[in-house]
Amino acid sequence: MAPDTSFVYLLACLLAGIALIVLLTTRFKVPAAFALIIGCFFVGIGAHLSLTEVVTIMKDGFGNIVKSLGxxxxxxTTLGILLEYTGSTSVMAAYILKKLGEKRTVWGISITGFVVGLPIFCDSGYIVLSGLNKTLAKKAGISIVIMSVSLATGLYSVHCMxxxxxxxxxxxxIIGADIGKLILIGALVAIPAMIVGNIWAGYAGKNIPLPIVEEEIAPDARQHLPSVIQSFLPIIVPIALIALKAFVTLEATPDNAWLTSLLSIGDPVIALIIGILLTFFCRKSWKKAELGHLLQDSAEKAGGILVIIGAGGAFGAILAATKIGTHLSQSLALDSLGLFFPxxxxxxxxxxxGSSTVAIITAASIVLPLLPVLGLDNETGKLLCVLAMGAGSMMISxxxxxxxxxxxxxxxxxxxxMLRVYTVASILMGVTSFAMVYILSKFIS
Structure with a gap:
């Protein structure tokens, strides 16, 4: 980068790069990964980095993020697909709704979305549960608007956090936050967001009754389903192991080395592997061909996600190389903004x-070099920063x-x-989540 590059010029490059990414993904429907890569070249070359430097920095940024998250x-992704295929998601949903009772059907569908949404992406989870949602709405005589938005917000609350x-x-x-603690605290912060989404759905949707289209169910759709315990274990066990890892701190001494080794199963990778292994007990028998097909689907779906994340890491590395964070911290009073900025x-x-994923990846890339001036350059600050960005990525859908x-x-x-009920719900959820993060920062900072 040229030594005389001004802050105003760098800021213009950054804003133009972000605008380019937004334009490519929205108007021209360019896949997010390619838009981010194009943004890398645009910002890097604009900031007077050589083409060779841009490519090298992109490779390092791409590789580092995939290394940590791949x-x-x-x-x-594999855990979610296997739970979906074995019918575990349907069993969990039916169990939650049964325990809450018909009078609490709306709360039941929100909680179902929350639980099912922990391992499954919100769009996949909604598609899987949409048939159950319509059936319950018809049986309980509740507007499909209320039921649908309650389910959608339950899924969305954990998807963003x-x-x-x-x-x-x-x-x-990108930020360097602890994944284990983020899973646990993120889930806790997502609970008030789910509750707010549910309450707003009930309030805004009560005067909008719409016809319900009955869902046709294949004759064998409910056969060979796993038990309730079998269905919940692949989710509960990994979360419990990660919680153990996150909240129990031991010194690796000869007296407790065995216990420290035992706690290593709380690493998110090990915990997820255990969760996947538990899904194999959700079916009486597996065919090699069907299992191979499921694992292939998992790899392909995860591959598409990793490409986007890797491209986001590359974009972040380019922004770091331009040292725009240093310039920004010297020129703007960011120290007074703290969590509000991310x-x-x-x-x-x-x-x-429109994409929560692209939004939070791009934001993380910009915020990373600004962590010191924002007062978030420590373990707790990084965790709160990611949570604040998760809250921001909820709105506006x-x-x-x-x-x-x-x-x-x-x-x-x-x-x-949709705009009247769901879009407003996404705003309320984002504001609520950030309020929870801000309150949390006063106790753990």
Whole structure:
């Protein structure tokens, strides 16, 4: 980079690069990974880095992020697909709703979305549960608007906050936050967001009754389902192991070395592997061909996610090489913003281009060099920073968000209803989540 490059010029390059990414992904429908790569060359060359330097920096950034997150994303995706295939998600949903009772059906579908959403992406989870959602709405005589938005917000609350979902996982890798603690605290922060989404759905959707399209179920759809315990264990056991790892700190002395070794199974990679192994007990028998097909699907789906995350890491490395963070910290009073800056930045990016994943990855890349001036350059600060970006990535979900259309398509809701109920819910969820993170920062900082 040329030594006389001014801050204003670098800032213009950064803003132009972000605008280019947003334009490519929204208007021209360029896949996010390619848009991020193009953004890397645009910003890097614009900041007077040589072409060779840009490529080298991109390779390092891409490799580092995949190194830290590759297995987590692959294993998390595999766990979700296997739970889906074995019918475990349906069993968990039916159990939760049965225990809560018909009068609490709306809360039941929110909690179902929350639990099922821990290992499964929100769009996949919604598609899987949409049939159950319609059946319950008809049986309980509840508006499909209320049920659909309650399910959608339950799934969405953890999708934006909790690894192994790609946005929060990538942000943790870029920022350097502890994945285990992020999973646990992120899940806790997501609970109030789910509750707010549920309450708003009930309030805004009560006067919008819509016809319900009955879901046709194949004759054998409910056969050979796993037991309730078998269905829940692949989720509960990994979370319990990660919790043990995150909250129990031991010194590696000869007296407790065996216990320290035992706690190593709380590493997210090991815990997810154990979760995957437990899914094999959810079916009486497995055919080699079907298992191979499922694992292949998992690898392909994870591969697409990893490419986006890797490209985000490359973009972050380019931004770090331009030293724009140093210039920005010297020119703006960021020290007074703290957690507000990552939250507002991610919120603006999400609203502009629609993808929570792209928004949080781009925001993390920009925020990384600013951590010291924001007062977040420590283990706790990094954790809070990723949580704040997760809250920002919830809002505002509207017509440029693919999940928005998944909900509309599988629930039969028109755009006006979606904007009035679901879009407003996403705003309330984001604000609530950030409020929880801000309150949390006063106790653990």
């Amino acid at each position: 297995l987590i994303i692959l294993l998390g 909790v690894p192994p979902h790609p946005g929060s996982a990538a942000a943790a890798g 939250f507002l930045l991610t919120f603006m990016l999400k609203t502009a281009q 509207h017509a440029n968000d693919a999940y928005f259309w998944v909900i509309a398509k599988f629930s039969g809701l028109d755009m006006r209803t």
